[in-house]
Amino acid sequence: MTAKRLRVFALLAISMVFLLAWAFPIIWSVLNSLKTDSDVLAYPPKLVFAPTLDAYRDVLFGSGSILPNLLSSAIISVGTTIVTMLMAVPAAYALARLRFRGKKFAGFYVLATQMLPPVGIIIPYFLVLRNIGWIDTYQGIILIYLSFSLPFAIWLLVSYFEDIPFEMEEAAYLDGASRLKTLWRIIIPQVRGGIAVTVVFVFLNAWNEFLFAVVLSGNTVRPVTVAMFNFVSVEQTLWAKLAAVSVLAMLPVVVLGVVAQKHIVKGLTVGAVKGGGRR
Amino acid sequence: MATTAVTSAGIASEAPRSDFGRVLAQRERRFAAALLAPAFLALMATTTFPLLFLVYTSTFRMDLAMPFTNGFVGFENYQVLLSDERFWTSLLVSLVYTGSTVALQVVIGLALALLVMDMKRGQGWFRVIAILPVVLSPAVVGMIWRTFMLAPEFGIVDFLAINAGLGSKNWLGDPTLAMVSVIAIHTWQWTPFAFMVLLASLASLPEDIYEAARLDRASAWQRFRRITLPLLRPAIVMVIIMRTMVALTAFAAIFTVTAGGPGTATEILNLYAYRKSFTELSIGYGSALAVALLIVTIVISGILFAMRRAK
Incomplete structure (x- = not known):
């Protein structure tokens, strides 16, 4: 009995260590964002301190406010999500339900585009966008974000479309409904849940993107992932403010992630699960 | 499927x-x-056209700092690349980074999934906490680790190292430690992914096989080795493939933490192509490096998919 209790205790200890390891850097950033700079820099690190919202007040409303950057991130993410969904829903429906020549190839093409390394295509993006004057514009960044959001959204949606029974469409056709009407009235309402999950993931990926943003953004369009660098310069690091900005950048994705918790494994493995046999 | x-x-x-x-x-x-x-x-x-354009630019000398030298050079960039020591070093760094992070993620993720699977209570905690690192931007993760976790003395990792009697270390300034740090950060962020996927497939394994094995008095190790591992193989291979592709194209988490430094100690091929193109403004040669990265990605994914098909 004691051996078993010891085992249970050991397992509990190991799991606590891992839970703490994953949660701690995030908790620590939140704590640091509520400190003054000197409290952040204190040695040994302070767990108990007088909390203050000064850092948040400064980064939001002080000089060099990051409000425009949060707005930039929001516009880019919402814009990318809307454009992506408008294109991905019809495409996914066609790939999942319709018969046409080259369907297999079309599915493979979508998967293959997902494997392109971003560093590989950032150079052409930069050259072309610079030529047409789209550097530092929302339309430029949103267009480029389609390169990773579209394949992902199409494949995730295909998996939801494939779950709907065919009888529903057939019944609608027999009633004389057109294809478009059937898609809009019968099919789309069936995959509402799948569309919501896809929206969450597309938004999340767009919000988190960094490489394209760092090359293609400028003074007008600068998402928070890039603007964060303003707080760590060679001369000095603004510790508490950096913590506050990090927390603000994490907040939306953490909330969305926890809300979409049940669907996260499916969202993370899309493509590999569905298209596994085809690749 | x-x-x-x-x-x-x-x-x-x-x-x-x-x-x-x-x-x-x-x-x-x-x-x-x-x-x-x-x-x-x-x-x-946004994908096919840029790819073709990239191959095209890789046959030019295209120097944004010295535009007067620009012009078609054929395969010269590739010839330079083959004898470029920094290229080979960055390729090696890429392979070490990818290999070690993927191996760590799978081993830790699997061990933890097996552990949590047997827990009667508290699984929910793991499911929620594991989501946190995965949904974060690698850029933000890198920034947090670079400052609040790894800064000398008041950074928590260094604080723990001092208290463990190791003394304060220059986690991001020393070439070896910097590599260890970026590998640890990537592993920290993405092990929950392997954990969640493997936990989900563990939960879907049929219970009756284990009952039969228990009746046959198979030991815990035998059950793992003979039943769990073979049944989990497809999921494990899938995790390896997905994580390898991501690790090969990782950028933000290294860029924000070390920017490839000190020197070129953590400069993976990605970062080299980026630095060459956008820091040194040598776009033509940068394109050739990007094409090389693409070829490496295709070769490695080819190997992995062959592995997946093989029994």
Whole structure:
């Protein structure tokens, strides 16, 4: 009995260590964002301190406010999500339900585009966008974000479309409904849940993107992932403010992630699960 | 999994025999083309075209700092690349980074999934906490680790190292430690992914095989080795493939933490291509490096998919 209790205790200890390891850097950033700079820099690190919202007040409303950057991130993410969904829903429906020549190839093409390394295509993006004057514009960044959001959204949606029974469409056709009407009235309402999950993931990926943003953004369009660098310069690091900005950048994705918790494994493995046999 | 698509297509296809059937099939094709067109045009414009353009630029000298030297050079960039020591070093760094992070993620993720699977209570905590690192931007993760975790003395990792009697270390300034740090950060962020996927597939394994094994008095190790591991193999291989592709193209987490430094100690091939193009403004040679990265990615994914098909 004691051996078993010891085992249970050991397992509990190991799991606590891992839970703490994953949660701690995030908790620590939140704590640091509520400190003054000197409290952040204190040695040994302070767990108990007088909390203050000064850092948040400064980064939001002080000089060099990051409000425009949060707005930039929001516009880019919402814009990318809307454009992506408008294109991905019809495409996914066609790939999942319709018969046409080259369907297999079309599915493979979508998967293959997902494997392109971003560093590989950032150079052409930069050259072309610079030529047409789209550097530092929302339309430029949103267009480029389609390169990773579209394949992902199409494949995730295909998996939801494939779950709907065919009888529903057939019944609608027999009633004389057109294809478009059937898609809009019968099919789309069936995959509402799948569309919501896809929206969450597309938004999340767009919000988190960094490489394209760092090359293609400028003074007008600068998402928070890039603007964060303003707080760590060679001369000095603004510790508490950096913590506050990090927390603000994490907040939306953490909330969305926890809300979409049940669907996260499916969202993370899309493509590999569905298209596994085809690749 | 391809079978689902095949069967669903099969249900829909009562092969069109009559004229009426042919008209319907033709309408279906047109409808499909109309639905696919916007997405495929966008994908071609944002992936296929840039890829071709990249190969094209890689045959030019294109120096934004010295535009007067620009011009077509054929395969010169590739010749330079083959004898470029920094290229080979960055390739090696890429392989070490990818290999070690993927191995750590799978081993830790699997061990933890097995552990949590046996827990009667508290699984929910793991499911929620594991999501946190995964949904974060690698850029933010890198920034947090670089400052609040790894800064000398008041950074928590250094604080723990001092208290463990190791003394304060220059976690990001020392070449070896910097590499260890970026590997640890990547592993921290993505092990929950392996953990969640493997936990999900563990939960879907049939219970009765284990009952039978228990009746046959198979030891815990035998059950793991003979039952769990073979059944989990597809999931493990999938995790390896997905994580390898991501690790090979990782950028933000290293860029924000070390920017490839000190020197070129953590400069993976990605970062080298980026630095060459956008810091040293040598776009033509940067393109050749990016093409090399693409080839490396294709070769490695080819190997992995062959591994997946092999029994």
